[in-house]
Amino acid sequence: MFFRFNAKDQAREVDQAGWGRTIWAAIISLIYFFPVLFIVITAFKEHTDALAVPVKLFPEFMAFMVPEDLTFKPTFHNFVDVFSRSFSAGAAVQDTGFDRFFFNSVYIAGFSVLLALLIGTLAAFGFSRYPLKGNDTYLFVILTTRMLPAIVVIIPVMLMFRVTGLSGTYTGIILLYTAFNLPFTIWMMKSFFDELSPDVEDAARIDGSSERRVFFKICLPQVLAGLAATAVFGLILTWNEFLFALLLTGVETRTVPVAMSQTIGGDIGVRWGLLAAIETLFLIPVILVTFFLQNQLLRGVTFGTVKR
Amino acid sequence: MQGSSQSDRPQTAVTLTGVSKQFGAVDALNDLSFEVSTGKFFVLFGPSSVGKTTTLRAIAGLEKIDAGKIEIDGQDVTEAPIRGRGVAMVFQSFALYPHLTVSQNFAYPLKEAGLPANEINQRVGETVEMLSLSHRTDNQPSTLSGGEQQRVALGRALIQRPNILLLDEPLTNLDAKLRHDMRAELKRLHRQFGMTIIYATPDELEALSMGEDIAVMKEGTVVQQGSPDDLYETPRNLYVAAKIGSPHMNLLDASISNAVDGLDTPFGELSTGRFGLSGGEDVVMGIRPSDIRLAQDSEPHVNMKVQLVEPLGDITIVSVDAAGANLRMVLSEAGALGVQPGHELPVVIPAESVHVFRKADGIAMPAGT
Numbered sequence: 001m002f003f004r005f006n007a008k009d010q011a012r013e014v015d016q017a018g019w020g021r022t023i024w025a026a027i028i029s030l031i032y033f034f035p036v037l038f039i040v041i042t043a044f045k046e047h048t049d050a051l052a053v054p055v056k057l058f059p060e061f062m063a064f065m066v067p068e069d070l071t072f073k074p075t076f077h078n079f080v081d082v083f084s085r086s087f088s089a090g091a092a093v094q095d096t097g098f099d100r101f102f103f104n105s106v107y108i109a110g111f112s113v114l115l116a117l118l119i120g121t122l123a124a125f126g127f128s129r130y131p132l133k134g135n136d137t138y139l140f141v142i143l144t145t146r147m148l149p150a151i152v153v154i155i156p157v158m159l160m161f162r163v164t165g166l167s168g169t170y171t172g173i174i175l176l177y178t179a180f181n182l183p184f185t186i187w188m189m190k191s192f193f194d195e196l197s198p199d200v201e202d203a204a205r206i207d208g209s210s211e212r213r214v215f216f217k218i219c220l221p222q223v224l225a226g227l228a229a230t231a232v233f234g235l236i237l238t239w240n241e242f243l244f245a246l247l248l249t250g251v252e253t254r255t256v257p258v259a260m261s262q263t264i265g266g267d268i269g270v271r272w273g274l275l276a277a278i279e280t281l282f283l284i285p286v287i288l289v290t291f292f293l294q295n296q297l298l299r300g301v302t303f304g305t306v307k308r
Numbered sequence: 309m310q311g312s313s314q315s316d317r318p319q320t321a322v323t324l325t326g327v328s329k330q331f332g333a334v335d336a337l338n339d340l341s342f343e344v345s346t347g348k349f350f351v352l353f354g355p356s357s358v359g360k361t362t363t364l365r366a367i368a369g370l371e372k373i374d375a376g377k378i379e380i381d382g383q384d385v386t387e388a389p390i391r392g393r394g395v396a397m398v399f400q401s402f403a404l405y406p407h408l409t410v411s412q413n414f415a416y417p418l419k420e421a422g423l424p425a426n427e428i429n430q431r432v433g434e435t436v437e438m439l440s441l442s443h444r445t446d447n448q449p450s451t452l453s454g455g456e457q458q459r460v461a462l463g464r465a466l467i468q469r470p471n472i473l474l475l476d477e478p479l480t481n482l483d484a485k486l487r488h489d490m491r492a493e494l495k496r497l498h499r500q501f502g503m504t505i506i507y508a509t510p511d512e513l514e515a516l517s518m519g520e521d522i523a524v525m526k527e528g529t530v531v532q533q534g535s536p537d538d539l540y541e542t543p544r545n546l547y548v549a550a551k552i553g554s555p556h557m558n559l560l561d562a563s564i565s566n567a568v569d570g571l572d573t574p575f576g577e578l579s580t581g582r583f584g585l586s587g588g589e590d591v592v593m594g595i596r597p598s599d600i601r602l603a604q605d606s607e608p609h610v611n612m613k614v615q616l617v618e619p620l621g622d623i624t625i626v627s628v629d630a631a632g633a634n635l636r637m638v639l640s641e642a643g644a645l646g647v648q649p650g651h652e653l654p655v656v657i658p659a660e661s662v663h664v665f666r667k668a669d670g671i672a673m674p675a676g677t
Binding site: 197198200202205206207208209210213217218221222224254297 | 366368369370390391395396397399400401404405407416417421458464468474504
């Protein structure tokens with residue numbers, strides 16, 4: 001159970017796969033990415049362009065390379081409408097409250113992911129280093145809430161919220177999302193802690209570290225990649241969560257997915273461009289977080305696959 | 309943690325008395341007792357899973373023992389915390405802090421000890437210099453070679469100037485050449501710093517070449533402790549006899565003779581005395597390959613057929629057939645000249661070099677009648 005470091009793993013040519021495979025990968029990636037691309041493009045379309053068949057995939061300025069009837073005139077109209085617009089023909093322009101909903105989404109998802117990370121990491125360390133009698137049973141119990149479809153779990157949860165008066169409050173939805181992120185966080189982080197060499201911790205103990213410092217100075221820095229990976233996955237799950245938010249948030253605490261669903265409808269039919277604009281804005285925070293944690297994330301996801 | 313000169317320290321650095329430790333149903337340590345004199349290069353020798361690592365971990369305080377007493381410098385530390393024992397340890401896995409650079413690895417124990425920054429810097433500088441790692445100070449352990457990682461592990465222990473340095477098979481993960489270099493390096497460091505070293509190894513060559521005092525372990529307890537010469541000359545039982553010495557001691561089934569004052573062996577009677585045993589008793593006879601020689605002139609001898617010749621450069625190991633039993637002997641390069649498998653050699657087994665172990669329990673019998 002000794003680990004050796006392998007310097008050879010460090011440097012690997014980026015283009016080792018060659019052009020042929022890279023192109024294949026690009027094509028497959030494009031297919032994967034197409035739904036997202038479609039939404040982003042739609043966000044810049046006028047209502048009629050959004051509904052046009054054949055689908056207009058290219059903005060006007062690309063007309064020199066594609067048939068003209070496949071192009072549309074880009075507009076920022078939809079993005080403005082996300083935040084303020086008139087709700088029926090001729091009515092006054094109104095604030096939509098979406099700035100509030102975006103804030104809610106960021107606040108609720110961010111807070112609950114951080115809280116889950118904090119509690120979950122400590123719990124995972126406990127499960128990994130100080131196993132209880134019947135450790136696996138506890139780990140299993142923790143996972144059970146994620147074994148049922150949300151639609152089933154929601155019934156007792158709603159009851160609990162009703163009794164405790166947490167319905168419609170930030171505290172309520174944050175606690176719920178935290179509880180929902182915890183199983184995943186604990187299982188992920190436990191596997192990261194399990195991977196660490198116990199000798200390294202013992203070395204720190206002999207070097208004079210208290211248990212607390214062993215955790216903060218030795219263990220935690222080694223699982224930063226794991227923390228990043230867990231945070232991103234948790235964030236994506238929480239960010240996009242719809243059902244619980246729909247039933248357990250109030251007007252004040254509504255998140256974007258719920259608000260978005262309520263945008264569908266109205267007297268002029270579904271405004272696809274507007275919806276796409278909301279979704280596009282909604283994508284940005286997750287993309288930013290993922291982008292900034294990307295290096296850590298890659299290390300985190302591949303952690304433990306290489307015998308050190 | 310600060311090393312004071314060894315002269316004003318107690319004679320005995322570490323004492324273990326009746327130490328036992330169980331892991332589940334397994335006895336890791338079983339009534340283990342030994343003493344380590346201050347400033348000695350002490351070796352715990354034995355095959356893997358014999359309790360060497362557990363012993364070191366118990367001395368460091370990483371492992372709570374079930375019974376017995378551990379003393380360091382005359383102080384009972386059985387229940388004492390890890391910190392403050394004045395002990396540093398090098399792990400078989402090196403156990404470097406993977407997220408810290410070489411310098412930071414060195415500085416870590418000093419920071420934990422609360423030393424001022426300038427002293428830390430000075431000592432890190434010295435240590436880096438001493439172990440020729442100056443070009444690697446900002447590297448992370450994963451980018452170092454095995455030998456460099458080993459030096460970092462060693463440096464992180466030495467920088468604390470420990471009174472007692474525990475080394476758990478530190479050379480196992482190195483290649484043969486490095487291992488050889490590091491043996492000399494460790495001896496040099498021991499001379500330079502004069503601290504007590506407790507060195508666990510399953511490698512007999514490491515044990516004999518470095519150890520001033522060697523404890524041979526078997527099943528969680530020490531079966532014999534002594535200098536390399538003691539262990540080689542007077543092994544106390546079959547186990548030690550078989551482990552110490554290269555090539556290994558020849559061990560043959562024999563019995564105490566009823567006819568002569570000696571042994572009945574597969575190749576005839578041998579006048580060795582009866583070792584205080586009565587006639588007919590089964591024993592194991594041991595003879596070092598280097599003690600067996602060729603007969604000169606008309607000296608009484610036994611003719612044995614050569615089975616295998618292994619030239620090792622300056623010496624040659626020759627295996628001969630002794631009435632069904634296999635005997636290995638060591639010949640000089642010149643003495644082995646022309647020896648081929650199938651030849652008959654006139655072999656002399658000097659009676660005074662024969663070790664006798666009681667068959668029943670493997671205990672060595674004192675020479676004599």
